[in-house]
Amino acid sequence: xxxxxxxxxxxxxxxxxxxxxxxxxxxxxxxxxxxxxxxxxxxxxxxxxxxxxxxxxxxxxxxxxxxxxxxxxxxxxxxxxxxxxxxxxxxxxxxxxxxxxxxxxxxxxxxxxxxxxxxxxxxxxxxxxxxxxxxxxxxxxxxxxxxxxxxxxxxxxxxxxxxxxxxxxxxxxxxxxxxxxxxxxxxxxxxxxxxxxxxxxxxxxxxxxxxxxxxxxxxxxxxxxxxxxxxxxxxxxxxxxxxxxxxxxxxxxxxxxxxxxxxxxxxxxxxxxxxxxxxxxxxxxxxxxxxxxxxxxxxxxxxxxxxxxxxxxxxxxxxxxxxxxxxxxxxxxxxxxxxxxxxxxxxxxxxxxxxxxxxxxxxxxxxxxxx
Amino acid sequence: xxxxxxxxxxxxxxxxxxxxxxxxxxxxxxxxxxxxxxxxxxxxxxxxxxxxxxxxxxxxxxxxxxxxxxxxxxxxxxxxxxxxxxxxxxxxxxxxxxxxxxxxxxxxxxxxxxxxxxxxxxxxxxxxxxxxxxxxxxxxxxxxxxxxxxxxxxxxxxxxxxxxxxxxxxxxxxxxxxxxxxxxxxxxxxxxxxxxxxxxxxxxxxxxxxxxxxxxxxxxxxxxxxxxxxxxxxxxxxxxxxxxxxx
Numbered sequence: 019x020x021x022x023x024x025x026x027x028x029x030x031x032x033x034x035x036x037x038x039x040x041x042x043x044x045x046x047x048x049x050x051x052x053x054x055x056x057x058x059x060x061x062x063x064x065x066x067x068x069x070x071x072x073x074x075x076x077x078x079x080x081x082x083x084x085x086x087x088x089x090x091x092x093x094x095x096x097x098x099x100x101x102x103x104x105x106x107x108x109x110x111x112x113x114x115x116x117x118x119x120x121x122x123x124x125x126x127x128x129x130x131x132x133x134x135x136x137x138x139x140x141x142x143x144x145x146x147x148x149x150x151x152x153x154x155x156x157x158x159x160x161x162x163x164x165x166x167x168x169x170x171x172x173x174x175x176x177x178x179x180x181x182x183x184x185x186x187x188x189x190x191x192x193x194x195x196x197x198x199x200x201x202x203x204x205x206x207x208x209x210x211x212x213x214x215x216x217x218x219x220x221x222x223x224x225x226x227x228x229x230x231x232x233x234x235x236x237x238x239x240x241x242x243x244x245x246x247x248x249x250x251x252x253x254x255x256x257x258x259x260x261x262x263x264x265x266x267x268x269x270x271x272x273x274x275x276x277x278x279x280x281x282x283x284x285x286x287x288x289x290x291x292x293x294x295x296x297x298x299x300x301x302x303x304x305x306x307x308x309x310x311x312x313x314x315x316x317x318x319x320x321x322x323x324x325x326x327x328x329x330x331x332x333x334x335x336x337x338x339x340x341x342x343x344x345x346x347x348x349x350x351x352x353x354x355x356x357x358x359x360x361x362x363x364x365x366x367x368x369x370x371x372x373x374x375x376x377x378x379x380x381x382x383x384x385x386x387x388x389x
Numbered sequence: 390x391x392x393x394x395x396x397x398x399x400x401x402x403x404x405x406x407x408x409x410x411x412x413x414x415x416x417x418x419x420x421x422x423x424x425x426x427x428x429x430x431x432x433x434x435x436x437x438x439x440x441x442x443x444x445x446x447x448x449x450x451x452x453x454x455x456x457x458x459x460x461x462x463x464x465x466x467x468x469x470x471x472x473x474x475x476x477x478x479x480x481x482x483x484x485x486x487x488x489x490x491x492x493x494x495x496x497x498x499x500x501x502x503x504x505x506x507x508x509x510x511x512x513x514x515x516x517x518x519x520x521x522x523x524x525x526x527x528x529x530x531x532x533x534x535x536x537x538x539x540x541x542x543x544x545x546x547x548x549x550x551x552x553x554x555x556x557x558x559x560x561x562x563x564x565x566x567x568x569x570x571x572x573x574x575x576x577x578x579x580x581x582x583x584x585x586x587x588x589x590x591x592x593x594x595x596x597x598x599x600x601x602x603x604x605x606x607x608x609x610x611x612x613x614x615x616x617x618x619x620x621x622x623x624x625x626x627x628x629x630x631x632x633x634x635x636x
């Protein structure tokens with residue numbers, strides 16, 4: 019047990035070192051040669067930023083959805099609250115997003131308490147709580163579209179700072195965003211680890227397993243669940259601010275969309291929900307697959323005709339080669355999503371508890387064989 | 390007069406037209422084991438749910454240590470020092486036995502290391518330490534019942550409400566559990582126990598309350614209860630004549 023724990027720490031440590039040093043060699047000839055045609059090392063950093071951000075968001079969701087077992091399908095709402103709060107403060111008052119994001123997190127926590135109170139007061143559990151969170155996120159999206167102060171459907175453009183400093187949370191290069199995103203992810207892991215080993219974490223797991231049994235042991239289930247919603251919401255809001263600063267343009271249909279809520283959950287579920295490293299591992303597996311399949315299958319979009327190719331009278335081997343050319347030149351636009359979907363289905367069927375528990379089992383087995 | 394820990398007076402609970410518990414009462418003295426018995430469907434578990442806060446009585450008072458606890462949250466009642474177990478045991482199946490018990494132990498500490506130590510002590514007491522790392526969902530019935538008792542004990546209750554912790558056990562398992570309950574009493578914890586196994590009730594309890602159709606029909610020492618014609622009638626039917634059968 020102890021040695022296995024140590025091994026996993028060593029693996030995590032090595033991965034962290036690689037990630038920390040990635041920007042240094044991202045533009046090296048070796049990496050560029052490995053990248054698909056036309057992509058530079060900064061694309062690699064972009065993928066890294068996406069991975070860190072989603073790992074962080076997924077970890078935030080995991081505190082509510084994984085530890086406490088409260089299925090929220092509306093976390094995009096908290097993401098949007100974070101993105102809009104800090105951005106509006108910046109646009110209207112010139113307040114640095116570093117402080118604005120704390121306001122966003124606070125507001126998201128308050129909203130989370132409210133949402134939790136209303137839901138749990140009326141005993142909404144499982145799928146009913148999930149429906150409330152979807153409805154809440156959709157209503158919020160429509161409100162943000164409707165009101166003028168949010169920029170409505172045109173969205174909010176974050177004005178360029180006169181000079182790029184850390185204090186402005188705006189940068190020309192990708193590297194600072196890369197390290198901020200990495201920091202966010204580490205922060206998410208740290209909070210998850212603290213929660214997981216604390217009384218609060220034990221109480222959340224107890225509530226997930228049996229609310230009645232938890233109450234009988236002196237656990238105020240409603241209060242603990244509300245704390246979980248608020249903490250998870252506040253963390254998610256910080257991710258929203260990061261996204262707004264990274265893209266410098268936010269619009270309700272982009273930051274409060276259901277697809278975002280779902281994606282966050284997928285990473286956690288695939289990796290292993292309710293575990294500290296589950297969401298992180300899920301994100302590290304899925305985001306690269308998604309990005310890679312997009313690059314490979316949705317490239318430039320050369321206008322070859324698939325029908326003509328099928329009807330062409332050439333040897334099978336040559337035909338296959340031409341199919342690959344067709345795909346890699348941008349044919350079959352939806353293939354990336356299809357591939358992504360197939361991977362999800364296979365993982366869900368083969369590893370219903372996620373990848374991380376399967377890894378752990380494998381590790382235990384190997385250890386038994388060795389010793 | 391001995392110290393009275395818990396007193397329920399004239400407690401009534403209706404489900405629509407059905408009166409599940411009707412003017413039932415129970416008095417629990419400190420340091421004693423009080424048995425609550427009655428035929429199937431007598432309303433024992435409902436009475437238990439009322440006392441422990443899982444249901445709200447329609448009438449009557451439930452007084453714990455001089456404080457009226459009607460309508461209080463179960464978690465707050467637990468905080469006052471009264472913890473229950475469930476007839477249909479409710480382990481936290483994905484968690485290990487140790488973690489299950491630790492969750493009870495967190496009732497009196499926020500420190501994980503201290504909760505772990507407390508949980509280990511309790512597992513020692515209920516003689517279940519060797520299974521600490523097994524996940525609770527994988528245990529057989531006897532093990533689940535042990536864990537159920539251990540979880541409740543870890544909250545450091547003054548009064549333990551046990552709902553059929555012996556049901557479904559083999560005789561060997563049962564006597565093991567009885568030994569544990571004896572140790573619990575010796576540790577100064579008062580117990581209310583709902584049970585079907587008469588031999589156990591008679592040997593373990595200091596005081597017995599019998600209910601039938603949701604009403605009190607008798608209370609007293611084990612000896613008084615076993616001689617009570619109303620109790621015999623409730624269990625065996627009105628036409629039953631013990632002397633005839635016994636010859």
